[in-house]
Amino acid sequence: MSAMAALPGPGRLSPRTKDLLYRYAAVLVILAIIVFFSFANDNFLTFKNFTDILRSVSISAFLALGVTFSLVVDGFDVSIGSVASIATIGAAASMIVFRQELAVAIIVPLLLGVTVGLVNAFLIVKLGLPDLLATLAMLFVVNGIQLTYTNGYSIYQGSSFNGEATTGVMLPSFLKIGQGSILGIPVAAILLLVVVAIAHVFLTRTTVGRNMYMVGGNAEAARHFGLPVGRLRTLAYAISGLLAAVGGIVLTSRIGAGQVSAGAPMLMDAVAAAYVGYAIFGQKRPSVVGTLLGALLIGILLNGLTMMNVPYYAQDIVKGGVFIIALAFAFLRKSD
Amino acid sequence: MTLTLRDLTHDYGTGPVLHNVTFTVQPGQVHALLGVNGAGKSTLIHIATGMFAPTAGQIVIDDEPVAFAHPGQARHHGVVLLAQEVDRSLVPQLAVHENLTVAQRHGIGRRWWFSPRSDQRAARALLDRYGVKLDVTRQVSTLSLFEKQVLCLIRAVASNAKYLLLDEPTSSFDAEQVARFYEIVRALIADGLGVVFISHRLNEVFELADEITVLRDGRTVLESAADQVTPAEVVEAITGGDVAAVRRSERVSRGGDSLIEPGEIPDVVSTLRQAQDGASSTSVGEGAPAFAARGFTIGRNHTSIDLELKSGEVLVVFGPLGSGKTSLARQLFALRGSYVATVDGHEVTVKTPTDATRLGIALVPEERRRHGVWLDETVGTHLALGLNGWIRKRREARRSDDLMAKFDVQPRESGRIVRRLSGGNQQKVAFAKWGDDIHRVMVLDEPMTGVDVGAKESLFTRIEQAADAGTAVLYLTAEPDDALRIADRVLVLGDGEPRTVPARGLTPLDLMFSNEKEREV
Numbered sequence: 125m126s127a128m129a130a131l132p133g134p135g136r137l138s139p140r141t142k143d144l145l146y147r148y149a150a151v152l153v154i155l156a157i158i159v160f161f162s163f164a165n166d167n168f169l170t171f172k173n174f175t176d177i178l179r180s181v182s183i184s185a186f187l188a189l190g191v192t193f194s195l196v197v198d199g200f201d202v203s204i205g206s207v208a209s210i211a212t213i214g215a216a217a218s219m220i221v222f223r224q225e226l227a228v229a230i231i232v233p234l235l236l237g238v239t240v241g242l243v244n245a246f247l248i249v250k251l252g253l254p255d256l257l258a259t260l261a262m263l264f265v266v267n268g269i270q271l272t273y274t275n276g277y278s279i280y281q282g283s284s285f286n287g288e289a290t291t292g293v294m295l296p297s298f299l300k301i302g303q304g305s306i307l308g309i310p311v312a313a314i315l316l317l318v319v320v321a322i323a324h325v326f327l328t329r330t331t332v333g334r335n336m337y338m339v340g341g342n343a344e345a346a347r348h349f350g351l352p353v354g355r356l357r358t359l360a361y362a363i364s365g366l367l368a369a370v371g372g373i374v375l376t377s378r379i380g381a382g383q384v385s386a387g388a389p390m391l392m393d394a395v396a397a398a399y400v401g402y403a404i405f406g407q408k409r410p411s412v413v414g415t416l417l418g419a420l421l422i423g424i425l426l427n428g429l430t431m432m433n434v435p436y437y438a439q440d441i442v443k444g445g446v447f448i449i450a451l452a453f454a455f456l457r458k459s460d
Numbered sequence: 461m462t463l464t465l466r467d468l469t470h471d472y473g474t475g476p477v478l479h480n481v482t483f484t485v486q487p488g489q490v491h492a493l494l495g496v497n498g499a500g501k502s503t504l505i506h507i508a509t510g511m512f513a514p515t516a517g518q519i520v521i522d523d524e525p526v527a528f529a530h531p532g533q534a535r536h537h538g539v540v541l542l543a544q545e546v547d548r549s550l551v552p553q554l555a556v557h558e559n560l561t562v563a564q565r566h567g568i569g570r571r572w573w574f575s576p577r578s579d580q581r582a583a584r585a586l587l588d589r590y591g592v593k594l595d596v597t598r599q600v601s602t603l604s605l606f607e608k609q610v611l612c613l614i615r616a617v618a619s620n621a622k623y624l625l626l627d628e629p630t631s632s633f634d635a636e637q638v639a640r641f642y643e644i645v646r647a648l649i650a651d652g653l654g655v656v657f658i659s660h661r662l663n664e665v666f667e668l669a670d671e672i673t674v675l676r677d678g679r680t681v682l683e684s685a686a687d688q689v690t691p692a693e694v695v696e697a698i699t700g701g702d703v704a705a706v707r708r709s710e711r712v713s714r715g716g717d718s719l720i721e722p723g724e725i726p727d728v729v730s731t732l733r734q735a736q737d738g739a740s741s742t743s744v745g746e747g748a749p750a751f752a753a754r755g756f757t758i759g760r761n762h763t764s765i766d767l768e769l770k771s772g773e774v775l776v777v778f779g780p781l782g783s784g785k786t787s788l789a790r791q792l793f794a795l796r797g798s799y800v801a802t803v804d805g806h807e808v809t810v811k812t813p814t815d816a817t818r819l820g821i822a823l824v825p826e827e828r829r830r831h832g833v834w835l836d837e838t839v840g841t842h843l844a845l846g847l848n849g850w851i852r853k854r855r856e857a858r859r860s861d862d863l864m865a866k867f868d869v870q871p872r873e874s875g876r877i878v879r880r881l882s883g884g885n886q887q888k889v890a891f892a893k894w895g896d897d898i899h900r901v902m903v904l905d906e907p908m909t910g911v912d913v914g915a916k917e918s919l920f921t922r923i924e925q926a927a928d929a930g931t932a933v934l935y936l937t938a939e940p941d942d943a944l945r946i947a948d949r950v951l952v953l954g955d956g957e958p959r960t961v962p963a964r965g966l967t968p969l970d971l972m973f974s975n976e977k978e979r980e981v
Contacts, residue, residue: 328851329850329851330849330850330851331844331847331848331849331850331851334841334844334851335845338834338837338841338845341834341836341837342830342834342835344830344831345830345831345832345833345834347795347813347831348793348795348813348823348825348831348832349813349817349823349845349893350793350812350813350814350816350817350818350823351813351814352812352814
């Protein structure tokens with residue numbers, strides 16, 4: 125809000141306020157959109173609607189946080205959509221096919237996520253494949269694995285699995301993650317904020333986090349300073365896989381079943397959110413808070429447009445337009 | 461048919477770097493341009509090739525004043541620089557003949573279609589004319605560095621070059637390649653090409669040059685026909701004859717005896733011989749080596765180098781460009797894979813750069829902007845890199861204030877982005893990011909490149925302080941003045957076997973001629 129207060133009338137922008145304007149442009153865009161939707165629709169500015177937005181945003185936000193970690197080390201992880209899918213299948217299969225407890229239903233998908241992250245890191249750090257290509261390959265491989273494992277059928281309560289009847293249930297405690305709420309706030313949203321807080325502290329308040337940024341800023345300089353470049357990149361991809369798996373768990377809980385390839389549509393929203401976050405403070409530097417705001421921006425937009433009865437298929441046009449505006453503010457800044 | 465740079469003066473805004481320099485290239489002649497780094501050679505070359513316009517003065521071709529707004533115009537007038545980085549000017553995915561005809565077609569107007577076969581024939585004819593044996597259909601990426609360099613040379617001629625600027629062209633060649641390269645250059649000269657020749661290798665200069673011009677601090681200090689001047693005179697012109705700062709080897713009284721009488725023109729070979737004898741009797745630095753490692757291989761002949769670094773000693777590795785100094789620095793920091801070192805009498809395997817830092821090895825790399833600093837990070841971030849654990853703002857601010865003062869970083873602003881510092885101050889940051897605790901070994905690879913005189917002396921002082929505190933310093937350079945300013949011992953690289961000699965009493969001439977003379981004997 126201080127940025128708002130600092131805004132003078134048009135025509136007498138000092139370089140300092142201009143800088144502030146650029147820096148907080150994306151934040152202003154979010155606020156402007158909120159104001160617009162509030163006037164356009166009475167139900168928009170309600171507590172219930174905002175918890176809905178948070179709930180719907182949370183899944184792609186977890187994936188976006190994963191992408192953010194890969195961006196911090198100047199990489200790019202596009203396998204997160206498939207990781208979310210395989211995490212979904214892993215969680216559902218644990219409960220429904222293998223009748224396991226809550227802990228197993230959470231640990232299995234997390235392990236799957238970290239494993240994919242480590243394989244990504246192996247391809248990138250040890251074999252030297254370009255980040256985008258390695259994770260793109262893994263996107264296919266992982267997607268194929270979860271489809272092969274399930275023969276392409278979703279796993280839900282009472283479904284048959286590979287020709288045999290299943291006896292397990294989606295545990296109510298597991299369903300709480302995506303569907304429950306505490307004091308009116310969705311559990312998924314609370315979980316998201318906790319993860320955001322931890323990730324933020326890690327990246328901005330620990331030297332390991334800063335070293336990740338140093339690797340991303342100039343990997344060669346990092347190597348010539350003796351920073352463990354390979355390990356830091358491996359850690360980033362492992363975290364990315366882990367966070368995508370968390371997104372997959374929340375997704376499973378939300379829909380109450382293990383739907384095949386459920387994570388795939390999340391990928392592009394997550395990438396967009398991370399890049400909006402990259403641009404959001406005009407710094408061109410990936411950040412956790414920026415990514416959260418990016419995800420919120422996209423969520424608010426979709427929610428508001430839906431309320432205004434904008435057809436679903438037209439929403440992508442608006443989404444793309446906002447993406448352009450947010451990035452333009454950051455990238456045009458150099459030229460003035 | 462003469463290219464003249466007349467009364468050039470240039471100023472980057474930080475004081476003039478060229479003062480009224482006039483430089484002429486005649487067709488069919490080689491004019492050598494000599495000087496230490498920062499003497500103004502690069503500026504002169506950049507002006508001649510149209511990279512930027514001089515503050516004052518003009519470029520005259522055949523009595524016609526011309527102005528180059530960009531490098532393309534210089535090329536249009538036939539002024540071509542043979543760059544050291546050949547990979548940038550060739551298209552690696554294309555064949556030899558394609559790289560040649562690209563240049564030609566650009567020169568003689570545009571055709572929309574072409575015949576690969578006639579292009580190949582033309583390319584073959586061109587290569588044959590200068591006795592170059594090269595399959596024109598080979599992809600450029602499969603060529604050796606030497607072949608690429610030759611291709612660049614031929615291509616320059618194909619694009620109607622009249623004046624060719626060679627900047628350290630042979631730095632990565634072996635002796636035979638050097639000879640073949642100059643054979644081609646001589647053929648080009650015979651065809652009427654005018655050549656500007658920049659080299660640190662004085663023997664090549666004297667073999668090839670008709671004229672010699674020496675720049676120092678942006679002024680012409682020597683201009684002469686090559687046969688009217690002796691190597692010693694040239695070296696003296698290059699280095700200025702006197703060394704401004706007091707040499708470390710003369711201040712620190714643990715070197716050998718003075719080896720030459722003042723005023724005596726030293727006989728290089730005997731000086732080095734004496735120096736070697738001296739090395740065995742008087743040890744520079746005391747006690748067991750703090751760090752030793754064997755079997756580093758460097759240079760085009762894969763010369764094997766063993767290093768023994770003593771605590772508190774500055775060992776300068778002196779060698780011309782391309783002699784493998786950077787490779788040595790990189791190997792020592794385990795950037796080229798693991799090696800075994802002896803540290804305090806224990807054998808350790810150094811597998812990664814991280815291991816190297818754990819052993820207390822610090823590296824200030826040669827390419828400062830790419831490897832030494834993060835251009836888009838703040839000074840404060842660099843100076844906090846040595847810390848571990850939680851980021852505590854106050855601890856970092858204290859450390860960065862402290863280090864900025866100790867390394868004299870100007871301006872003393874920890875929030876300043878490193879890109880916006882001068883070269884010298886960037887280098888101070890590259891040093892200071894290692895902190896001021898005592899390192900076991902400091903590896904400094906050409907640390908004074910692009911560093912202004914003031915910053916230079918303050919960096920030298922820092923290096924001496926580090927050494928006096930017990931750090932073993934390995935200083936790699938091709939600049940004889942810098943080498944002798946800081947050295948306790950000098951390891952001379954070159955065409956022959958590497959030798960270590962005490963620095964005391966050595967002159968720049970000894971260093972610059974040590975290898976060539978040896979060969980003649």
